[in-house]
Amino acid sequence: MQLHELQSKTERQMKKRVGRGGKRGKTSGRGTKGQKARSGHRLRPEVRDQIKKLPKLRGHGTNRSRTINDATHKALVVNLDTIDKYFVADEKVTPATLRKRGLISLRKGETTRVIKILGNGTLTKKLSFSGCALSARARTHIEAAGGTVV
Secondary structure, three states, X not given: XXXXXXXXXXXXXXXXXXXXXXXXXXXXXXXXXXXXXXXXOOOOOHHHHHHHHOOOOOOOOOOHHHHOOOOOXXXXXEEHHHHHHHOOOOOEEOHHHHHHOOOOOOOOOOOOOOEEEEOOOOOOOOOXXXXXXXXXXXXXXXXXXXXXXX
C-alpha cells in the first residue's frame, strides 16, 4: 500500500457555507442586522453580564488582605448552664478542660483563642475558673455558688 492508495472510511463532513448564493440568500438565516448578523460575531457569556450588575465590595480599601485584620477573632462563648452540666463540683474550668469536654472547638491551625464565660443560666456547683474571660453576671453567679476566679 502506498500513500496515494489511502482512502478514509468515512466521507468528509463539511460545514455548510451560508450566504454565498443558492437557497440561503440575502441574510442567510441570520435575521436582520445586529451583532448576531455580523461575521465573526461572538457574544459575551451571560454570567459575566450578571456579575457586572452586582455592586462592588466597598469599605475595605483597595487591598482587602491588608485592610482586614485576620488576627482579631471574636471570643468563643460558653454559658454557665452548659458548664454546670459537664463539670463536677470542685473541678477547675480552663480552656483546655473546656476543649476536652467538647464545649469549644478551635479553627484549623489555631492553638489558642479567647474564651468568654457568659452568665446565662445558673451555676449550682463550686468551680474554679482560670484562663477565661468572664462577664460581670457570670462572675456574680460563680461567687454566689462558692466558686473562685483566678
